Amino acid sequence: MSTHAKIRLYVEHPLGAGQTVPLSRDQAHYLFGVMRQVVGGAVLLFNGEHGEWRAEIVEAGKRGGVLSCIEQTAPLRLPPDLWLLFAPIKKARTDFIVEKAAELGAARICPVQTDFTNAERIRQDRLQAHAIEAAEQCGGTYVPHVAAMQRLEKTLSDWPANRRLIFADEALVGARAVLEAAPRSDKWAILIGPEGGFSPTERNRLHDLPFVTPISLGPRILRADTAAVAALTLFQATRGDWE
Amino acid sequence: MSTHAKIRLYVEHPLGAGQTVPLSRDQAHYLFGVMRQVVGGAVLLFNGEHGEWRAEIVEAGKRGGVLSCIEQTAPLRLPPDLWLLFAPIKKARTDFIVEKAAELGAARICPVQTDFTNAERIRQDRLQAHAIEAAEQCGGTYVPHVAAMQRLEKTLSDWPANRRLIFADEALVGARAVLEAAPRSDKWAILIGPEGGFSPTERNRLHDLPFVTPISLGPRILRADTAAVAALTLFQATRGDWE
Known part of the structure; x- marks a missing residue:
């Protein structure tokens, strides 16, 4: 023993x-x-x-x-109050995003269905099991909840007060600058689009919403799974529990 | 047409x-x-x-x-002069690290054999093909060179002047603080250990070398592939081409 x-x-x-x-x-x-x-x-x-x-x-x-x-x-170490919203993609990369979100310390994982999302449904129980396994392996004391898939439009309509949503876009403002400049009181969410990007309707809608901030993740086009890890990392290093 | x-x-x-x-x-x-x-x-x-x-x-x-x-x-956009050194792990995760290094903009990818590395050899041509494919997809105009695998000890003995090496350790100093504090003239490399970590000999050696800086990647234990993406992201957002 x-x-x-x-x-x-x-x-x-x-x-x-x-x-x-x-x-x-x-x-x-x-x-x-x-x-x-x-x-x-x-x-x-x-x-x-x-x-x-x-x-x-x-x-x-x-x-x-x-x-x-x-x-x-x-002791219990809760992650920062950070949600990761992402459009499910191919199975392996979806599993990967959930694993990384648990590892990097997201509080909640929200699959969203966008105009260009192919997946009609997700195996919520399987994704939750992935999040548990990742938490077991990374030494975390918390498991992020994997929410049921929801239409992006519904998620945006029901958006809670005091939570900012950042999404990677062809914006000029670097993610780090946005995160560092925002008030400490804000709660956060990160939205990662599908491989095909957002539809023009969705992009316009996102740009019009007062709680949404577009950010840049550099000059190359990142895959959805890379963008998820990169945005989570920048959040943790700037506003989260990495410092 | x-x-x-x-x-x-x-x-x-x-x-x-x-x-x-x-x-x-x-x-x-x-x-x-x-x-x-x-x-x-x-x-x-x-x-x-x-x-x-x-x-x-x-x-x-x-x-x-x-x-x-x-x-x-x-125009040609060269990535920052950043090397990624990593210990090859399971095939899928090794492929993933190479893909992400090309996507996130490393200049050179160097597989290293550590005491706890299982892989005796790599398919250098296959990994180079992965880097090319990732560069084609991400809109980059540069493909990082995948070097031949080398023993970590040899890599450290032959280390070039003016290049700093950061590696994730149980250090207390956050990656961002280290990157922001270092002189602008430095060239950089990131070393990611194998899943089993570095051997005590390797850790002592790394801590003793003047060009090595240990960094923290947060309170949870990151897998090697996550650590690679996270460290590359922090570099790009702090010293690289993301701002």
Whole structure:
């Protein structure tokens, strides 16, 4: 039994001293089948609320198991209040964007359907599982929620107060300058368009909205997945939790 | 025949007014077989030296073809003098890093073999082809050279004067602060470690070298491919061609 548990699991269960945590069938399969853990082994748990806890395996079965929390190993670290809106593209690149958003620390991931989005639907449960796996691997104590896909127009109509939306456009203003100049009180969202770009209607609509700021991501044309990682990075380094 | 040619091809041939450019077998297959172009069609060409040129197809065959340059459509835009050193990982993620380095504007891509690098060799020609494809797609007029894989230790021993090397470590100094504080005259390189991190020997060596600066890429553990995109982004937004 190692006290330096490297296996991290996200659980939907309260964590605290002496708290016992039941495992789902999938988690039991992963922990005991794939990772060959046995009773007495140590696992790190987080639930997005109570930080990270070292737990000991007290029951191990084929269809379930029970862990017992020993001590808190890290406090809860919420990411900045940043949403990532993106138009789902090819499966591999969509998975990638969700993985990177969890890794880079977005609070919420919102797939949006734009005029040039091919995907009619997404597998929300599969994307959420990707976000969980990324959070488990990156040492995060929080998992961003993957929202249901919504039409971009509806998202913009229902936009909440006090949240700015930046989107990459052929604008002249660099992303960094925009992020550094805005009031500290702002909440943020990043909108990444589909590979084919926004439709003229959408671009006009975005430029007209008072809460939207177009930004530049440099002189080359970035793919949607690159743009997502680049914009998240610039946010974190300027307004987020990287400094 | 459209004057708004969207097909972009990298060629290893001089470009200039009236210059004719022969096509390789692969390029002829792509242009005439896959993209169904015919004599009279327009293509954008770049060679990393003479900017981007609109060219007309003057001969089209199964095994080759000839283009003729009409007019320059964009000047040469060299990326900043930035090298990306990375330890090759799984094939898909290695391809991804090369694609992103070309897209984000690195001048040179250097695969390095570290103590914890699994890959013994790389397909340099395949990675170079990836860089070319990415440059063609992102509107760049330059293709970063993919160097042969070298041992990290050899790379560090032969390090050129006046080039700083930043690498992501458990350092406390944010990447942005490091980049902003350094003299404008510096040339740069970014070193991304393998998924398993650097060995203790390598970390000590890196920390001892006068041209190396450790940086932080935030509180979560980034995968190698994410770290590469994030570091390239921060460089471009701070010292590069994004502002």
